Amino acid sequence: MAEFEPLIIGFACNWCTYAASDLAATARVPLPHNVRLIRVMCSGMVDPIYVLKAFEGGADGVLVAGCKYTDCHYIDGPIKCDAMVEKLRKVLHVLGLEDRFRREMISTSEGVVYTRVIEEMAEHLKKLGPSPLKSKMEALA
Amino acid sequence: MNLDNIIQQTKTYYCLECGKCTSICPIAKFDPAYSPRVMIENALLGLEDELVYNKKLFSCLTCYTCQLECPSDVDYPMFVRGARVLAQQAGEHGDYAHSGQLQSLERIMTNPVLKQNRLDWLTNEYRTSEQSDTLYFVGCSPYFEPVFEYSGVRTLNIAEASLKILNSLGIEPMVLPEERCCGHDMLWTGDVETFKKLAEHNSGLIKESGVKKIIFSCPEGYRTFKLDYPEYGFNLDCEIMHISELLAQKLETDGISFKEVKKKVTYQDPCRLGRHLGVYDAPRKVLQAIPGIELVEMEHNKEESICCGTSCFTNCDSYSKEIRAARLLEAKATGAETLITSCPKCQTHFKCAMVNKGEEKGPDVEIEVMDLVNLVADAMGG
Numbered sequence: 001m002a003e004f005e006p007l008i009i010g011f012a013c014n015w016c017t018y019a020a021s022d023l024a025a026t027a028r029v030p031l032p033h034n035v036r037l038i039r040v041m042c043s044g045m046v047d048p049i050y051v052l053k054a055f056e057g058g059a060d061g062v063l064v065a066g067c068k069y070t071d072c073h074y075i076d077g078p079i080k081c082d083a084m085v086e087k088l089r090k091v092l093h094v095l096g097l098e099d100r101f102r103r104e105m106i107s108t109s110e111g112v113v114y115t116r117v118i119e120e121m122a123e124h125l126k127k128l129g130p131s132p133l134k135s136k137m138e139a140l141a
Numbered sequence: 142m143n144l145d146n147i148i149q150q151t152k153t154y155y156c157l158e159c160g161k162c163t164s165i166c167p168i169a170k171f172d173p174a175y176s177p178r179v180m181i182e183n184a185l186l187g188l189e190d191e192l193v194y195n196k197k198l199f200s201c202l203t204c205y206t207c208q209l210e211c212p213s214d215v216d217y218p219m220f221v222r223g224a225r226v227l228a229q230q231a232g233e234h235g236d237y238a239h240s241g242q243l244q245s246l247e248r249i250m251t252n253p254v255l256k257q258n259r260l261d262w263l264t265n266e267y268r269t270s271e272q273s274d275t276l277y278f279v280g281c282s283p284y285f286e287p288v289f290e291y292s293g294v295r296t297l298n299i300a301e302a303s304l305k306i307l308n309s310l311g312i313e314p315m316v317l318p319e320e321r322c323c324g325h326d327m328l329w330t331g332d333v334e335t336f337k338k339l340a341e342h343n344s345g346l347i348k349e350s351g352v353k354k355i356i357f358s359c360p361e362g363y364r365t366f367k368l369d370y371p372e373y374g375f376n377l378d379c380e381i382m383h384i385s386e387l388l389a390q391k392l393e394t395d396g397i398s399f400k401e402v403k404k405k406v407t408y409q410d411p412c413r414l415g416r417h418l419g420v421y422d423a424p425r426k427v428l429q430a431i432p433g434i435e436l437v438e439m440e441h442n443k444e445e446s447i448c449c450g451t452s453c454f455t456n457c458d459s460y461s462k463e464i465r466a467a468r469l470l471e472a473k474a475t476g477a478e479t480l481i482t483s484c485p486k487c488q489t490h491f492k493c494a495m496v497n498k499g500e501e502k503g504p505d506v507e508i509e510v511m512d513l514v515n516l517v518a519d520a521m522g523g
Contacts, residue, residue: 049240056249090287091242095249096256132254 006060006125008035008118011050013043013066015073017106017114024111031115034122035063042066044077048088055097060131061121065104065114078105099128144189147223155213156181162207162217167447168200172460175200177207177217184224193228199235200456203329204448205416225331235330235455239288243326243454246284250321251338259283260318262297267304270313276352276379277307277314278366280359281322282485292493296485302518303358303384309521310391314356317346323362326453328369337373340365344375354380356387358514360414360484367418383414384514385483389423392430399520401433406516407477408436409468409491410446411484424483424513431520437475439468447471449482449490465494466504473506483513 012018018039024031040046043066054062064085069078085103092098102121106114148154162177163169169176175197183191192198203218211217228234237244249255259279263269269277277300285296307314324339347355357363360383367381391397408428414420421443428436441447447468450461469491472480482488491510498504 047240048242049245052242052245052249056245087287087290091246091284094257094259094261094283094287095246096258132256133249133252 004126004130006034006122006130007058008061008063008121008125009054009059010035010037010063010065010118011040011043011046012037013077014039014041016067016071016108017043017065017104019108020106020111020114023108024115027111029111029115032118032122034125035118042072042074042077044072044074044080046081046084048084048091051088051092051101055100055131055133058131058134060128060134061100061102061125063102063104063117063121065106065117068105068107071107097131100125100131142223142226144184144187144192144224144227147220147227148184151216151220151223152213153181153184153215153220156185156215157213158182159212161210161212162215165206165210167204167206167450167464168202168460171463172197172200175460177201180224181215181217181220184220189227192224193231194233196235196456198224198228198233199330200458200460202412202448202450202452204412204452206412206445206448208416209444222329222331225329226333227331229331236458238451238454238457242288243284244330247322247324247327247339248335251335251342253342257319259320260316262301263304263316267301268308268313269304269316271315273313273315274351274353275307275312275314276347276350276355277303277316278323278355278357278359278362279316279320280357280362280485282359284322285485285489289489289493292489292496294485294489294492296489299358299485299512299514302512302514303356305518306384306388306514306521307356310387310397315350315352317350320346323365325361325365325369328365330453330455336369340370340373340375344370344377347377347379352379354382356382356384358384358483358485358512360411360418361486364413364417383420383423383483385414385424385427386420388427388517392426397430397521399431400522402431402516402520403433404479404516405435405437405477406479406481407439407472407475408442409439409449409472409480409482409487410443411482411487412446412448414483415446416444424481427513427517428481431517434516437477439471439475441471449484449487450494451490461490462494462504465490466506469494469504469506469508473508477508479509479511479516481511481513481516485512488512
């Protein structure tokens with residue numbers, strides 16, 4: 001059997017993290033292929049249901065990444081995101097999925113940081129193994 | 142199941158179109174666009190699309206108030222439950238409150254290999270036993286806790302107080318670390334497949350554990366286990382009880398010693414416990430047995446009690462809020478300082494309604510809302 005390659009769903013802020021991934025690509029940094037990025041206008045708009053739906057659909061890990069506190073295009077997006085994440089973590093903890101979730105702040109110029117985060121996350125998820133909800137997705141395929 | 146079957150099963154064809162259901166319906170009181178009578182009329186005329194693609198179908202609280210008045214004994218809540226199955230099949234659903242998180246959680250919970258951490262709140266303070274023949278069904282409280290933190294509700298308080306009560310009654314219950322949601326919300330919003338998966342998992346676990354008695358602190362779980370699991374073929378062969386019934390029983394047989402709690406309280410009958418299962422007296426008996434407690438009734442009480450405004454976390458709108466505000470005002474008018482309920486969802490809804498009190502559209506009322514078990518646990522000195 002082929003080695004397990006985790007699937008990460010990433011919610012990336014249009015202004016910072018998404019641009020950072022572009023920067024990494026234009027700088028020809030080898031990008032890990034485990035991530036599917038979903039561009040959102042601000043990390044503050046990510047709702048818990050986005051993350052839960054990603055897990056429900058069989059994602060092995062979920063990343064929510066956006067601007068740093070001082071960079072936000074909409075002033076207080078990261079603060080909103082933090083409040084959401086704090087609540088969500090508790091729910092994910094009860095579900096036993098907390099370890100598969102990560103919140104990061106990656107600014108536009110940090111293409112290298114972006115690739116490092118994805119690599120770290122993929123490595124960590126490989127150790128954890130496939131998500132317990134994966135079976136649902138395989139049944140659909 | 143098609144519309145004809147639903148009409149046959151719920152005896153909807155007996156409808157006289159008198160409109161008494163609409164006149165007493167708590168939703169129709171505030172929402173002019175919602176009418177149980179029109180829903181039934183559409184079904185009887187064969188206008189299935191009018192029924193299935195109507196968002197208001199998911200507004201029904203399934204609180205059974207309508208059946209109090211219906212001269213033909215039409216089972217409207219069951220009719221709605223059937224129609225919602227058709228709606229789900231057609232890809233329709235209600236407007237989920239809290240962005241649908243709670244529904245998503247229930248679907249995630251259908252996975253049998255999930256490793257939950259649902260008993261983190263269980264400390265050494267509480268005595269549980271793995272050989273016990275009594276099970277305490279914790280239900281959704283560990284999930285509600287973080288979601289409803291904003292309204293100041295601690296649903297786990299209810300689980301903790303229930304265990305304290307059971308312990309001081311000399312019962313060391315079993316608690317299951319891998320139990321799932323009972324599936325109530327899924328069943329009543331028409332997602333029968335998810336309900337069946339959850340029911341199968343729970344009934345399998347319970348059979349394996351070999352318990353003889355299951356205690357609930359949530360009326361929704363109680364109703365689902367008592368009526369809906371057998372209906373769908375999940376027979377458990379267990380005695381199923383609400384904690385207020387257990388307390389009332391113990392009061393009669395052995396008596397329970399309470400310390401004095403000076404409080405004037407009023408009691409909200411949760412619809413699942415009251416109209417669905419007819420448990421009105423047990424919680425009242427328990428309240429009256431506590432010295433110092435003065436129980437006053439609201440204008441609408443027992444059978445006529447008014448629902449807390451939302452069911453299954455679906456279609457929670459401004460009308461739901463108006464129902465809640467009206468109910469809270471009714472509670473306040475009794476002069477009681479505390480509104481006692483025995484359903485975690487009633488408590489959450491009432492406290493949520495008071496979150497933005499004082500604002501333009503917020504209710505101008507404040508009253509302490511508390512679960513029955515919390516009061517009893519305090520009175521037992523636990």
